[in-house]
Amino acid sequence: MLKPEAQLKELLKGVEQVISKDNLLKKLVKSYEEKKPLIIKAGFDPSRPDLHLGHAVLLNKLKQFQNFGHKVIFLVGDFTSLIGDPSGRDETRPILTANDIKNNAKTYADQAFKILDKSKTDLKYNSQWLSKLSFQDILHLQSQYTVARMLERDDFQKRFSANKSISLHEFMYPLVQGYDSVAIKADVELGGTDQIFNLLMGRHLQKVFKQEPQVVITLPLLEGLDGVKKMSKSYDNYIALEDKAIDIFGKTMKLSDKLMLRYYELLSDLSVEELKQLKQDMDSGKQHPKTVKLNLATFFVSCFYSKAEAEKARVEFDKIFAKKLLPKDIEQKVYKSATHLSVVDFIASTNLVDSKSEVRRLIKGGGVSFIFEKNTIKIEDEKMQIDLINGKNFVLKIGKRKFLSIKVD
Structure with a gap:
């Protein structure tokens, strides 16, 4: 194992905030001397099925801890997803069903293992302990914090000042995320800069439960492809780890x-x-x-x-x-001959685009073309009707990277 001072130097690279560096060094020294790895925690709520490069910032830091011999816990927030993280939100998140969460979480670990060492990663789901809490346990948790303190967090404060609703269940989110650290006995928790309130709650509750408080490490939020908003599937500005x-x-x-x-x-x-x-x-x-x-x-x-x-x-x-050539191995779909088809309906039927409104937006932006053997037609009118003629095959191009070979039979 690398010496504590050398570990600290590497671990501090690229981080936004550490609470506190002295405590982190003390934990690293103790771990080194006792030959006992630290417990490093990071939670990921499966509110959507894809992990993306924004998550990779955290995963890379977890990987560093792994390389230094520490125990990394990849925590899937299947229970916290039922509440929905209010961090950075100006309105209450839509509530997901247990089935939605289960489906979203199916490939989370496999995606994470594109970066983390599977053999050195402890995969946990916070429903393992949160679903077992009694109502008395929950009341005890709630008694550890005040509404006034909750309203100090920036997102709640803005919503309260703007007379926007804050649901009571949202107050539970930082409490249950904090309790995760108690259940795991985390030495260190990682999160984005927007998670600072939740991460500090972990420290607070560990003190309540007579544990040594975790060190909190925040990492910068990665800007999405637009360079403005943080990377998120909601903003369609992301690169998913599972992308082709x-x-x-x-x-x-x-x-x-x-x-x-x-x-x-x-x-x-x-x-x-x-x-x-x-x-x-x-x-x-x-x-x-x-x-x-x-x-x-x-x-x-x-x-x-x-x-x-x-x-x-x-x-x-x-x-x-x-070179403006077509890619290899384009997926092919077979259509029957037809006349007077709405171009919007036809493109939507290919499933290359999520909705008809998205098709219309792409057409307006010049992002739809039909590529025939000798010429290319850019679709510019959303009201256009097309004929599918037997034997007259073509390639549908959506944007710059999506292609579908259309065979008319």
Whole structure:
């Protein structure tokens, strides 16, 4: 095991806040001397089925702790998802059903193991202990905090000041997340900067239950592909860990140069000095931004797939975007001959797009084309009607990366 001071230096890279560094060092020293790994916790609510690069920021830090020999707990918040995390929300989250949560959580661990070492990860679900709490236990938890203190958190305060509703069950979220740390006896908890209130609740409740309070480490929120809002499936600005290799590659290549450097900072293994040199090389013209971006896209695909897949994606990207050729292995659907079909209805029926309103938005933005053998037709009128003629096959192109071969039989 690396010496405590050396561990601390590495663990502090890229973090936003540590409460506190002195306590973290003390825990690392004790762990080193007693040869007993620290218990490191991070929770992930399966409110949606995909983990994305924003989650990878946390997962990479968990991986660092693993590499230093500590015990990492990947906590699936299947119970807390029933409440819904109010952090950063200006309204109450829609309540998910137990079935929704179960379906969303099915592949969470497999996605996390694209980064974490499965053999060194303890997978837990917080329903294991939260579902067993009696009403008396819950009353005891609630008695440990006041409404006045709850309203100190920024999101609740804004909603209260704006006369927006705050449901009573939302007050329970930080309490039950905090209780997770008690149940696990966490030494360290990781979370995004928007989680600070919930993380500190863990420290507070551990003191109530006569445990040594956990060290809290917050990490920056990764901006989404738009460079404005945090990465989230809700904002459709994300790169999912389960995305196809070519999609990860293509989405990365859409990043602005400034945002690309931010992704390098939060997600790559480059040192501070190497990042500084990379920026200098770009500014001086020694390295072209596109080359730097290609390297980042290759790095991401290598992490979540393999080096071989990354090289294939790089070649495929060059083929599709640089040389304007069609990708290999396009999925095919067979349609029967038909006349006077609404173009919106037809495209929606392919399931390449989530809804008819999304089809209309794509058409208005020039993002829909029919590619025939000798010509390409860009669809510009949402009221257009089309004929599917036997033997006249074509490729439907949606945006820059979605293709579907249409065979008319």
